[in-house]
Amino acid sequence: MKLPLTRNLLDLDLLAMAKDTIRVSKLDAARRQLRTAISLWFNGGDPVAIHTLAFASYEVLHYISEKRDPYRRDLIFDTFTVKDEYRRYWNQKVRKEANFFKHADRDGDSVIEFNTSLSEYFIFFAILARSLCGETESDEESAFLRWMHINRPDLLLEQGKVSITNSLKAEDIEWIRTRPRSEFFDHFLQARRNVGTLNARFSLPVD
Incomplete structure (x- = not known):
């Protein structure tokens, strides 16, 4: 099927007048x-x-x-x-x-082994x-750092380990280790939204 072309498929004049823009x-x-x-x-x-x-x-x-x-x-x-x-x-x-x-200008048919x-x-x-x-830390970044602290502590400097350890209780650490990443992430974001502060201590969900 051929696409109808009047001037250009991408009309730059139309794009210039678009209202759906953000800075x-x-x-x-x-x-x-x-x-x-x-x-x-x-x-x-x-x-x-x-x-x-x-x-x-x-x-x-x-x-x-x-x-x-x-x-x-x-x-x-x-x-x-x-x-x-x-x-x-x-x-x-x-x-x-x-x-x-x-x-893909020079190697459009190439394949890579991706780690x-x-x-x-x-x-x-x-x-x-x-x-x-x-810049301040986002909730997503906080969640990633805490997850990595528990599961990949080799990535953190000692200062970072101490900071994150001080924001977690022992039962929190055990809970994080035994839960899927997505479950931890959802609960972490919900806890942050409920408390409304980046400095809030992460707490276990109530069963």
């Missing part, structure tokens, strides 16, 4: 992408979509945090563990999956970069 800053876009990536991750969403959003968010937050504080700690792109002479190669490697998912756990690292470092920007 979005780079920072706001990155934070929206991060919250969405985390929500998808907790709820078993598509791993390609999760990685695409997590990487896009991290990339923006990386450069914003660097601009706000040129002396901030290292993140993924500028990690101190990679020598300067290997920096370009390192960045090509860590960008490989994200670039594969969004470009889905990479997305967790980009989410984690996007949260860290957001913190270095001096």
Whole structure:
């Protein structure tokens, strides 16, 4: 079936007059992408979509945090563990999956072996970069950090472990360990909405 074309399928004049627009800053876009990536991750969403959003968010937050504080700690792109002479190669490697998912001008028929756990690292470092920007933590980010503290403590610095441990009771920790991610996420967000503060202690659901 052929599509009817008068001038262009995408009428730029019509788009220019569209009323359904929102003002979005780079920072706001990155934070929206991060919250969405985390929500998808907790709820078993598509791993390609999760990685695409997590990487896009991290990339923006990386450069914003660097601009706000040129002396901030290292993140993924500028990690101190990679020598300067290997920096370009390192960045090509860590960008490989994200670039594969969004470009097809030269390799449209290619296939990739995708390690889905990479997305967790980009989410984690996007949260860290957001913190270095001096921005407040979202409920989704809080949920991700607490889940990782219980299930992947190797990702957190000692300071982060102490901070999160102080916000959880022993019975909370055991409950988190034995529940599916989606169940924990739903309850965590509901608890935050009920209390209305990011500093509220996470509490167990009442059976």
